[in-house]
Amino acid sequence: MINQFDIILPPFKRGFHLITGHIEKNLKDLPESGLLNLFIKHTSAAITINENADPDVARDMGYAIDKLVPENDPGYIHTVEGPDDMPAHIKSSLLSVSVNIPITRGRMNLGTWQGVFLCEFRNYGGSRTICVTVYY
Amino acid sequence: MINQFDIILPPFKRGFHLITGHIEKNLKDLPESGLLNLFIKHTSAAITINENADPDVARDMGYAIDKLVPENDPGYIHTVEGPDDMPAHIKSSLLSVSVNIPITRGRMNLGTWQGVFLCEFRNYGGSRTICVTVYY
Amino acid sequence: MINQFDIILPPFKRGFHLITGHIEKNLKDLPESGLLNLFIKHTSAAITINENADPDVARDMGYAIDKLVPENDPGYIHTVEGPDDMPAHIKSSLLSVSVNIPITRGRMNLGTWQGVFLCEFRNYGGSRTICVTVYY
Numbered sequence: 001m002i003n004q005f006d007i008i009l010p011p012f013k014r015g016f017h018l019i020t021g022h023i024e025k026n027l028k029d030l031p032e033s034g035l036l037n038l039f040i041k042h043t044s045a046a047i048t049i050n051e052n053a054d055p056d057v058a059r060d061m062g063y064a065i066d067k068l069v070p071e072n073d074p075g076y077i078h079t080v081e082g083p084d085d086m087p088a089h090i091k092s093s094l095l096s097v098s099v100n101i102p103i104t105r106g107r108m109n110l111g112t113w114q115g116v117f118l119c120e121f122r123n124y125g126g127s128r129t130i131c132v133t134v135y136y
Numbered sequence: 137m138i139n140q141f142d143i144i145l146p147p148f149k150r151g152f153h154l155i156t157g158h159i160e161k162n163l164k165d166l167p168e169s170g171l172l173n174l175f176i177k178h179t180s181a182a183i184t185i186n187e188n189a190d191p192d193v194a195r196d197m198g199y200a201i202d203k204l205v206p207e208n209d210p211g212y213i214h215t216v217e218g219p220d221d222m223p224a225h226i227k228s229s230l231l232s233v234s235v236n237i238p239i240t241r242g243r244m245n246l247g248t249w250q251g252v253f254l255c256e257f258r259n260y261g262g263s264r265t266i267c268v269t270v271y272y
Numbered sequence: 273m274i275n276q277f278d279i280i281l282p283p284f285k286r287g288f289h290l291i292t293g294h295i296e297k298n299l300k301d302l303p304e305s306g307l308l309n310l311f312i313k314h315t316s317a318a319i320t321i322n323e324n325a326d327p328d329v330a331r332d333m334g335y336a337i338d339k340l341v342p343e344n345d346p347g348y349i350h351t352v353e354g355p356d357d358m359p360a361h362i363k364s365s366l367l368s369v370s371v372n373i374p375i376t377r378g379r380m381n382l383g384t385w386q387g388v389f390l391c392e393f394r395n396y397g398g399s400r401t402i403c404v405t406v407y408y
Contacts, residue, residue: 002272004169004238033276035309035405037171039238041247043187048365051315056350057361063347064362068204068340075199078192089193090200093184097250098236100370102276102311102403109403111313114369131238131245133171135271135407136274138408140305140374173307175374177383179323204340211335214328225329226336229320233386234372267374267381269307271407 001031003134011127012120014084016050016058020115024108026132034103034136041129044088044122046095052115065091065119088121095119103136137167139270147263148256150220152186152194156251160244162268170239170272177265180224180258182231188251201227201255224257231255239272273303275406283399284392286356288322288330292387296380298404306375306408313401316360316394318367324387337363337391360393367391375408 007026009019023038030036040047051057069090071083078086101116102109110116118128143162145155159174166172176183187193205226207219214222237252238245246252254264279298281291295310302308312319323329341362343355350358373388374381382388390400 002167002169002171004240031274033274033405035274035407037236037238039236039245041245041250043185043193043247043249049315049369050365051361054350057315057358060348060350060358061362061365064341064345064358067345067347069200073200073203075203076196078190078196086193086196086200089187090197093186093197093231095365096232096235096368097185099368100236100309100311100372102309102405104276104403109311109313111315111401113315114313129247131240133169133238135171138303138305138307140376173372173374175372175381177381177386179321179329179383179385205336209336209339211339212332214326214332222329222332222336225323226333229322229333229367232368232371233321236372265383267376269305269374271307 001136005132007130007132009118009128012118014120014123015062017118018052018115019118023116030103030106031136032106034134036101036103036108037133039098039131041131043092045125045128046092046097046119047099048095048117048119049099049114050117051113053113084123091121137272141268143266143268145254145264148254150256150259151198153254154188154251155254159252166239166242167272168242170270172237172239172244173269175234175267177267179228181261181264182228182233182255183235184231184253184255185250186253187249189249220259227257273408277404279402279404281390281400284390286392286395287334289390290324290387291390292324295388302375302378303408304378306406308373308375308380309405311370311403313403315364317397317400318364318369318391319371320367320389320391321371321386322389323385325385356395363393
């Protein structure tokens with residue numbers, strides 16, 4: 001059985017943003033057990049799972065990925081859309097646009113400290129669409 | 137319901153190669169909605185989703201990942217298969233060998249600018265096999 | 273059809289550890305074809321698929337990821353849990369906590385040289401829990 005729908009996120013500023021609550025409020029009638037796929041339909045953003053308790057982790061994730069994939073590298077050719085664009089593509093592939101989460105007893109079966117994060121890599125990325133697929 | 141088969145890709149040279157069309161032409165009778173898993177059965181290649189419009193993005197992806205994981209690092213021990221081998225393993229784990237894509241209205245539900253890429257990290261990687269699993 | 277259960281791994285030391293055998297011995301009565309999801313319920317560890325033959329690859333993976341995400345970066349803010357903590361979160365997102373593997377003829381359909389690895393990023397990470405979901 002498949003249940004599939006889109007979640008349209010409001011624009012977020014560049015950085016890592018906890019969206020577990022945003023996802024959960026869109027999930028209705030989850031099965032007893034199954035699997036959930038979150039697929040972000042963009043090439044300059046990503047979805048990741050990380051520490052949900054201390055907001056400093058999200059901040060440091062942004063710091064670390066910006067350092068790992070610097071802007072204004074003279075080796076980039078794809079530069080017409082601005083200095084944040086090509087790095088955003090690279091970060092999107094490094095962190096991934098698709099993640100699967102188990103569903104257990106009708107809820108996302110995340111670890112105690114795990115949350116779902118939108119990774120917004122553009123300075124002005126605008127609204128982002130996540131296709132949610134629940135299978136059971 | 138599961139439908140599973142292999143796609144044998146022809147040899148590609150080192151770099152990022154758009155294979156959306158190659159995948160699509162092997163997908164027959166996709167369900168109305170479901171999920172597609174692409175699993176590349178190799179440890180020196182990867183599959184990623186990224187910008188499909190400007191070929192410079194694929195080129196810059198290759199540039200960036202080569203810079204991030206340099207060859208000839210004197211710290212590597214696993215060097216017998218050549219300087220491109222150990223970096224290829226590292227890149228494979230960073231970009232991932234397995235990706236899930238939603239199926240909607242009988243097609244891969246990719247974003248407007250999203251394409252599926254083979255990431256070939258070896259200088260002479262040869263033919264690569266992708267196991268495709270469609271579930272619905 | 274969904275079959276779901278937890279695997280509790282014993283504590284592993286920091287590094288990459290081949291756990292294919294550990295996973296396999298917990299998989300009973302796999303379907304003819306399907307898909308397997310491994311989801312590690314932690315934010316300072318990951319699961320990856322890589323070369324299973326030469327133990328030097330696992331060692332070099334650890335070397336490379338440690339170099340890519342160094343400890344004691346003065347830019348980190350989240351430092352109270354020790355110098356290995358924030359780098360562990362970053363590595364966890366880079367390598368991913370969730371991986372899907374096809375099942376074919378009742379077995380994980382890994383390539384000849386592919387194995388499943390626990391990536392333990394903490395110095396003393398303790399026991400780790402993997403939620404296994406088999407769907408077919």
